[in-house]
Amino acid sequence: MFCLLLVAILSGVAVAQPSSGCDAVNIVSRAEWGAREPVSTTPLAQVNMQFVHHTVGSRCYTQEDCMAEVRGIQNYHMDNNGWNDIGYNFLIGDDGNAYEGRGWYTLGAHAQSYNDDAIGIILSYASPPIPNPIGPPSSGCSAINIVSRSEWGARPPKGTTPLSPVNMQFIHHTAGIRCYNQADCMAEVRATQDFHMDVNGWNDIGYNFLVGDDGNAYEGRGWYIQGAHAQSYNNDAIGIVIMGDFTNVMPGQAALDALNNLLGCGAENNVNYPYTIHGHRDGCATECPGNTLYPYIQTLPGYGGTLPPC
């Protein structure tokens, strides 16, 4: 079954992958899934690219469910977005079928300026997706040294909002300076708190935890207080920041180990298990956590992919 599914996906998606092509994929036609008529169509000239997308919706595991999902997407694209038709050229479900959207010969609406250069194929993929059981190798709380607020000399918060158990953990970078020993890291954490309280006017340092290149974690708002790190996701996610700017370089191994142990430690506290891991940019319009750190986060087991915008 797995192989059949794989063949179905690969044959639709990849130019350079093993593929048996059209013979090996079952394409459910628009008539079969009950498509509405398009408002209008634009012919698509021969293209050189195929874009792969995922929906931020439900996964489907049977043809009946997938057809319902495809109809729902078409309704959304036509009625909410005001498009001429369902945006994608093809859709793929976990049932192993491909579903005809605009097909091979009609211009899609899936990737802005690339619509007339590329076929758009979308995989059904839940958001939050079904997460892998806890991601990175982690020994949890027992393996991480958390420097408490009193140890680093925190100012008292101006106010606090309790945080209910969450399903997500967001990873950030400060885009600021790195620190390699506890004294320097505590000074950097205090400076971050001052900036967030005095310049931003927040109640406290924004992050739930901070991680330094010294391999320590620093308690920000902790596991049980709502943070200020990712706009509309603050109530849904723990925010962990690695101190430094990781646009062009990676954090050191000590910081990455601390991050991974801290993620595991969350599940021993206020983070439901299993949880999903996201970079800040997965939910919000930001460069955070940096172009070099972000791909690492995407490789972590438990990585949960992109989310609806903040």
Ligand SMILES: [Zn+2]
């Ligand atoms: Zn961030």
